Amino acid sequence: MEYYGYAGKELYIDLTTGEIEEKPLDLDMALKFLGGMGIQQRMLFDLLKPGIDPFAPDAPLIFGSGPLTGTGAPGTSRVMATLKYPETGATGSGGGAMRFGFMLKLAGYDHVVITGKASKPVYLKIVDSNVEICDAKHLWGKDIVQTTEALWDAHGDCGVIAMGQAGEHLGEMAQAACDLGSSIGRGGLGAVMGSKNLKALVASGSGSIRIADPERFNKVRESLFERVKRYPLHGDIVRDSIMENWRNYSIQFGYKNNRTFIPDLEEIDRTVGFEAYKKLGKTAFGCPSCFIVDKEIVEATSGRWKGTKWSTPTYLNAAMLAMKLDMKDAGEAVKFGDVTDRYGIDNLGSSDMIDFLYTLHEEGTLTEDDVGGLSLKRDIDGALTLLEKMAYREGFGNEMADGWKGMKRVFGEELVNKKTSIIKGREGVWEPRISGLGTNEFAQLVYPRGPNAECGGSGLYTLGQPLDTVVRHAGRMGMSNEAIERSLDSPLKVNIGRFVTSSEHWLALFNSLGICNRHVNNRFYSIGIVSELYSAATGIERSPEELITYSERVWNVFKMANVREGFSRKDDEPPQNWFEPMVDYKGEEHYMMDYYKTKKLTREDVDQWITDYYVERGWDPDTGIPTKEKIAELGLEELAPKRREKK
Ligand code: SF4
Known part of the structure; x- marks a missing residue:
């Protein structure tokens, strides 16, 4: 055929x-x-x-x-x-x-x-x-x-x-x-x-991809490219990658040892942030078919690491880990990023772990002898050695290579949980005590795979978006009027639990169709455009509403595979650290607030949103498992939600 x-x-x-x-x-x-x-x-x-x-x-x-x-x-x-x-x-x-x-x-x-x-x-x-x-x-x-x-x-x-x-x-x-x-x-x-x-x-390959209705497809495709070209920040993104949004990110990711918020952005800007970034050598590149070209090869242009290059989806990751590890030079961050990417180690996860070890050392609970004489001072040489040991499983690096399981084995579950914000065995990426509990932050709890940078999205991606912008984004993502209404039925303006279901459908749709979901790209898409492109490309007519239902089906299969692996509501619980304050350099305490920063959130508030999320999804609110009715509605009866005990 x-x-x-x-x-x-x-x-x-x-x-x-x-x-x-x-x-x-x-x-x-x-x-x-x-x-x-x-x-x-x-x-x-x-x-x-x-x-x-x-x-x-x-x-x-x-x-x-x-x-x-x-x-x-x-x-x-x-x-x-x-x-x-x-x-x-x-x-x-x-x-x-x-x-x-x-x-x-x-x-x-x-x-x-x-x-x-x-x-x-x-x-x-x-x-x-x-x-x-x-x-x-x-x-x-x-x-x-x-x-x-x-x-x-x-x-x-x-x-x-x-x-x-x-x-x-x-x-x-x-x-x-x-x-x-x-x-x-x-x-x-x-x-x-x-x-x-x-x-x-x-x-x-030397083949080609056949389009069912090229005229219809090209009409939508070209209008999309026109929109990208007209976008006022297009030049900024090409020049600065997603660092273009540095003001927001520096607040969202400016912390270390899970408890210390670093709002001294002037200093950060100068050493590893935007000002330092502007002094790096940069070559932008992108994926085929993308006008955004937000990837880059960055190069240290001065100091000890002069000439070090790093090919990266974004320098932002380097700035994030540099803040965690107290680096004072963008060249060090470039070096760390390059080394992690060469070994193939997750640079955010490994910097979280190294920060954890440094913190224990600074508090006096871990000596350098305990880790086989490795340096636990916050400096680049020690950090690079830790990465090397981790990559090759040498000495204490063997424990590090086992991730947070290895840390729990060495330090005990209680201490690791106290010092980190681990969800389903992995450190979160989005820290709600600084930015408020928006979709990205909340989605980390319920994402079946464990927290990730991409697990949520929507108009709450960046800080403090006005409500009408959020609603506009919701419509763009294919959220029905009824679902929007339910999501806005909250004294805190947005019920994040209900809202996240739509962010997840949008993500699953992009991941299923093959479209980049980075916000710099997905912002130009709407559910109507996606439906037109899919129908024109494949010759299979699918309305926007149908595509969202398909996406929901995909998410339910994803969920049920993990139910079968033993995951349930208890794995979606927020880490205790979210309810402890972050302290800034002035000694001021920052607690987790809602997205609009009107209320300090309690565990009960977050639990309620988790329940609302399950209800919105048609899952059992006590267990977080898709109900028989939901499974039947999505035509997935063959996937019985059998749960096994997790080892
Ligand atoms: S926006 Fe997406 S498609 Fe475009 S260059 Fe970046 S990662 Fe690639």
């Missing part, structure tokens, strides 16, 4: 036997779950043995993209990786960008499903229908930059997903990278690749 939008085939690779099988894309699956995250979640539900060790050879690893990936609409570069993540034990779909997803489709495949374990290091090469499991002996031990560049040299114009030394040593914070421009799979994708002896994937 002829496919439009979709490439039309799937690849199944068994690394144990070396078997490679090609199957047609399951059209029923595409009709019901859209693509990308949606199809992968549904596939994983069938392929994943409940309770399996994420490092077991049988644990599947699925890569692929959506029907809009590579179609040329703005930011249609999304590639997804779906798996059971070792850091949290939850299943989920991690997103990346750049060229791999697009290239995989040009080779003729929407998804590649990998199981088994190779007997020696390998990489997977997909060049049109020439699919080969190749020897990766020469790549093993190399970092992500070296690996990617070697594969580009060997295979020319191709997309590459690679992991580094942290993945080879099964570090739970090991992620992978797409084409040196996008990280993918926070929470252990790199380690799962390592467990399969899979160093990298390479894709390239």
Whole structure:
């Protein structure tokens, strides 16, 4: 049969036997779950043995993209990786960008499903229908930059997903990278690749992506590009990446040791913030089909790290970790970012952990002898050594490589929970005690995969948005008038719990169709535009309302896979730290407030929003598990919500 939008085939690779099988894309699956995250979640539900060790050879690893990936609409570069993540034990779909997803489709495949374990290091090469499991002996031990560049040299114009030394040593914070421009799979994708002896994937193809109605598609596509070009901040984003929004971010992420808020922004600006950033060398780059080009290669231009370059989705991550680790020089932040990305270690997670160790040392509960003589002073050399030990699992680095599980093993659960804001085994990204409990902050609790930068969104993405802006964004995301009404029925202006369900549907839609959900891109989209593009590209007519229902279906499969892994309401509880004050340098205490900062929130308030979230979703408010009625309504009866006890 002829496919439009979709490439039309799937690849199944068994690394144990070396078997490679090609199957047609399951059209029923595409009709019901859209693509990308949606199809992968549904596939994983069938392929994943409940309770399996994420490092077991049988644990599947699925890569692929959506029907809009590579179609040329703005930011249609999304590639997804779906798996059971070792850091949290939850299943989920991690997103990346750049060229791999697009290239995989040009080779003729929407998804590649990998199981088994190779007997020696390998990489997977997909060049049109020439699919080969190749020897990766020469790549093993190399970092992500070296690996990617070697594969580009060997295979020319191709997309590459690679992991580094942290993945080879099964570090739970090991992620992978797409084409040196996008990280993918926070929470252990790199380690799962390592467990399969899979160093990298390479894709390239000479095919094309067929559009069902090119005239209709191009009309929408061109009007979108016109909007991007007319956007007054477009030039600022190209010049400054998402640092363009530094004022907001510096407040949201300006803290360390989970308790100290750093509002002295003048000093931060000068040392590692926006002023320092402006002095770095910068080369902007972006994904194919994106006018935003918000990625960058930053280069330290002075001081000890002069000449150090880092290819990154954004310097912002460096500024965030620099504030945590008390760095005083943007060059140090660039170095730390480059080293983490080369090893393939999550730079936010690892800086949280290093900050935790520094804090214990500063409080006198941890000595350098306790960690095998490693330096616990807040300086770059010590931090780089800790990263190296973590990547190679050497000495105390072996505990660090096991993530927060390792820290709990060493220091006990009580101390770790007291000093961190861990949710489902992972540190949160968005800190509500500074910015208020908006959608991003709240969504971290209920996101089945564990907290992540992308788990929420909407008009509450940045601080203090007026209510009419929030409502406008809600409509853009396809929230019905009734749902908006329910979400605004709150003495605090917005019921965040109810509102988050729509942010999640918007996220699932982008991840399923293959559109970049970075706010700088997704702000130009509306549900009407998405519906037009999907219908024109695939020839499958879907109204905005239908797409939201499909997205809800995807989210419920995602949830049920995690119910089956043993997750329930107790895993969605807020960390105790959220209810403790953050203290600033003047000694003033900052408590968690609602988004509009009108009320100090109690645990009861947050619990109520969690209940409201479940009710809005049609899930059991006591357990957080989708009800039989909801499952039937979404046509998912075959996925019985059986819950097993989590180990
Ligand atoms: S906004 Fe950034 S990540 Fe998204 S498609 Fe454009 S360049 Fe890629």
